[in-house]
Amino acid sequence: MSTFNRLLVTGLPVVPKPLVGRVASRYVAGESLADAVRVVRNLNQQGAMGTIDVLGEEVKERDKALAAVEEYLQVFDTIAAEGLDSNVSIKPTLLGLKIDESFCRDNIERIVVKAKEHGNFVRIDMEDHTTTDATLRIYHELHARYGNVGVVLQAYMRRTLADIAALPKQGASVRICKGIYVEPRTIAWKGFETIQANYVRALEKLIENGVYPGIATHDEYLVNRAVGLIDKHGLWREQYEFQMLLGVDEELRRILIAGGHRLRVYVPYGRDWYPYSIRRLRENPEVARHVIRATLSGR
């Protein structure tokens, strides 16, 4: 990233919220579950699967975490009632991880049980490094008990290869992504190419260990390397999937689907869209540039 772009992105937190909302709306389905249903139905018609995420994180009050659980239970009923091809993604800190680990575990368990009733699946997102150990503990316990739950590992974390080695031997499903949080160099790789190299190593380890990989990236180099690994290891179509974010590189999405690969799109919705949108804007200095220009010109 250029110095100018870096300056732009670090200026993002001072941008007025309505403006961020206007530009960032490409990354979010809308504020209601009905918006997510509309977007997922549309994706399904284009040959893509969905994973629905209720926006929100870093919750400090039990009531808010419990309300999020209720919302997720409704999401599963709605996916079934509408006949959508979609699972869900959840963030532990929305479900109370920063309040109490066992409270969060119980909340996630309720969602996993509901998913099981519907023959569906829960993906636990990975947040910043302060949550990694607890998230993996909850994942391991619920996977052993129910099976229909997967986790996310981040290629920028130095620990990721060890975390892969510790995965369950049967039925593990892992989304591998680069990682989006700002982490200290002592625990995270920093170089762009170093992270790419660790991504490829991690993906190959997942495949060798018989883990179902969700290959989450829009980086064309990594997509190309992933296709090479799929080919090398002779995976069939149902043994992996690509994953992309709503609002990012729809052309690449279409190319992968046309190439016969399964692809899932991450579809966030809800009123708590600000932190998610800021993270997405940070990844994309071109959009950030428009936001800041509009701010400065008073539009």
Ligand SMILES: Cc1cc2nc3c(=O)[nH]c(=O)nc-3n(C[C@H](O)[C@H](O)[C@H](O)COP(=O)(O)OP(=O)(O)OC[C@H]3O[C@@H](n4cnc5c(N)ncnc54)[C@H](O)[C@@H]3O)c2cc1C
């Ligand atoms: C389905 C999915 C789930 C994820 N879940 C998690 C998670 O649980 N935990 C976590 O830490 N991270 C998660 N991430 C984010 C991930 O870690 C990366 O930050 C993000 O995917 C960008 O990395 P990249 O591999 O696409 O490569 P990059 O090099 O960042 O991007 C490659 C290209 O994609 C395009 N692009 C990337 N981001 C944007 C954007 N926001 N807007 C417009 N264009 C863009 C650009 O053209 C860019 O050149 C997830 C990503 C995906 C796709």
